[in-house]
Amino acid sequence: MEEELPGSIGISVSFALRLGQAFFSVASLLFMCVGVQFYAYTSFCFLVTIKGLVIPWSLTLAMVDAFSMFVKRQSRQVQIVSVIVIGDWVLSFLSLAAACSTASVSDFMVTEAGASFCDGKLCSRYQLSAAMACLSWSLSLASALFNLWLLPSLYSNF
Amino acid sequence: MEEELPGSIGISVSFALRLGQAFFSVASLLFMCVGVQFYAYTSFCFLVTIKGLVIPWSLTLAMVDAFSMFVKRQSRQVQIVSVIVIGDWVLSFLSLAAACSTASVSDFMVTEAGASFCDGKLCSRYQLSAAMACLSWSLSLASALFNLWLLPSLYSNF
Numbered sequence: 001m002e003e004e005l006p007g008s009i010g011i012s013v014s015f016a017l018r019l020g021q022a023f024f025s026v027a028s029l030l031f032m033c034v035g036v037q038f039y040a041y042t043s044f045c046f047l048v049t050i051k052g053l054v055i056p057w058s059l060t061l062a063m064v065d066a067f068s069m070f071v072k073r074q075s076r077q078v079q080i081v082s083v084i085v086i087g088d089w090v091l092s093f094l095s096l097a098a099a100c101s102t103a104s105v106s107d108f109m110v111t112e113a114g115a116s117f118c119d120g121k122l123c124s125r126y127q128l129s130a131a132m133a134c135l136s137w138s139l140s141l142a143s144a145l146f147n148l149w150l151l152p153s154l155y156s157n158f
Numbered sequence: 159m160e161e162e163l164p165g166s167i168g169i170s171v172s173f174a175l176r177l178g179q180a181f182f183s184v185a186s187l188l189f190m191c192v193g194v195q196f197y198a199y200t201s202f203c204f205l206v207t208i209k210g211l212v213i214p215w216s217l218t219l220a221m222v223d224a225f226s227m228f229v230k231r232q233s234r235q236v237q238i239v240s241v242i243v244i245g246d247w248v249l250s251f252l253s254l255a256a257a258c259s260t261a262s263v264s265d266f267m268v269t270e271a272g273a274s275f276c277d278g279k280l281c282s283r284y285q286l287s288a289a290m291a292c293l294s295w296s297l298s299l300a301s302a303l304f305n306l307w308l309l310p311s312l313y314s315n316f
Binding site: 031040042043046093094096097098100101102103104105107108112117152155158 | 198199200201204234251254255256258259260261262263266269270275310313314
């Protein structure tokens with residue numbers, strides 16, 4: 001049963017999810033950072049900080065998945081999967097917080113504050129960055145759920 | 159073991175957590191709503207909507223807990239606890255999103271937009287509302303975690 005569970009660690013679905021998280025996080029970071037003075041706003045700094053945590057985490061776990069697929073051997077120890085589940089959940093909550101902050105502040109800039117804070121092109125970059133952060137969060141939540149689902153079966157074998 | 163698990167449904171700790179959630183949600187709603195034109199801002203409308211979901215949910219489960227304590231009989235069916243866990247997690251994510259949106263927009267108003275959007279008293283009310291929403295979210299997360307912890311032992315007895 002554990003072998004067939006989709007999306008848990010060491011399976012190609014999990015590898016795809018991790019790559020998707022890293023891709024959307026990098027896209028969000030690029031939209032936010034390149035050529036924009038994001039550090040003037042607290043929410044945008046928070047987004048950049050969290051993305052700086054999510055990208056290495058996702059890439060590391062993608063490498064672990066790729067290694068597991070390559071050697072065709074799944075090393076699912078309870079301790080390791082527990083650490084991964086806890087890290088996934090914490091980063092998932094932080095990603096959601098960062099995405100919501102960015103989305104609400106950029107919406108506020110567009111609808112209320114108007115041209116005094118961002119012109120059309122800059123506003124749409126902020127919004128795109130928030131959208132990418134939301135996509136990255138949804139993939140991160142999927143990974144966290146799949147790994148959480150795997151955990152009880154590991155404990156019962158323990 | 160199930161009888162002693164703190165914070166899961168039907169125990170006084172759970173009752174206290176639910177009451178705390180409802181209290182902080184009501185406080186957040188009052189700071190946001192009374193005498194303030196919150197409906198001009200998307201984030202604040204979102205907060206009010208989510209609090210309108212969280213308050214009845216928490217009060218209903220507080221009544222369930224009180225009933226369980228009163229009759230000294232814990233009806234822990236897997237289906238009911240599953241529904242409660244799913245509802246708790248969904249509301250916990252929504253609460254976090256609402257709290258972060260409110261906090262970031264009110265911070266943006268205070269630090270950047272300045273007196274054109276809120277004067278000192280109004281700004282501090284927005285900030286207090288965001289703080290209450292964060293406290294309500296942390297209690298909601300605690301309830302969700304305790305009930306999630308309970309679930310595998312119910313499934314293994316099933």
